[in-house]
Amino acid sequence: MGPVKMQAVIDGKRYDTETATLLAGNDFWDGSNFERGGRNLFLYRTPKGRFFTLGLSQWQGERDIITPVDRDEAKQIFEDLDEKRVTWEEAFNETPEEA
DSSP states (O other): OOSSOOEEEETTEEEETTTSEEEEEOOOOOSSOSOBTTEEEEEEEOTTSOEEEEEEEOSTTOOOEEEEEOHHHHHHHHHHOSEESSOHHHHHSSOOOOO
16 A cells, blocks of 8 residues: 555546556655655556546645556656566566666
8 A cells, every 4th residue: 555545536536546556666764754855646446447646735835646557657667766666567567678
């Protein structure tokens, strides 16, 4: 399970942090808190293989948000986030290409 329980229906599809797999985030513990400049981003995969991000904010006037992303966007986000919860193979059910 991830940092917060949240769900949203977007384009007729339910995205739920409780039923999805948390793949990666930028929530490194610095000894005091997990926030990164007041904002955190987490990448999830639904049981049906769709990807979405959960954006959390501590800033007044900003809301936490679930955003669906396609597979290519998910791969880039996964690479960019520091705290991996699973391997690439587990996240995308494929082996990365050789360089």
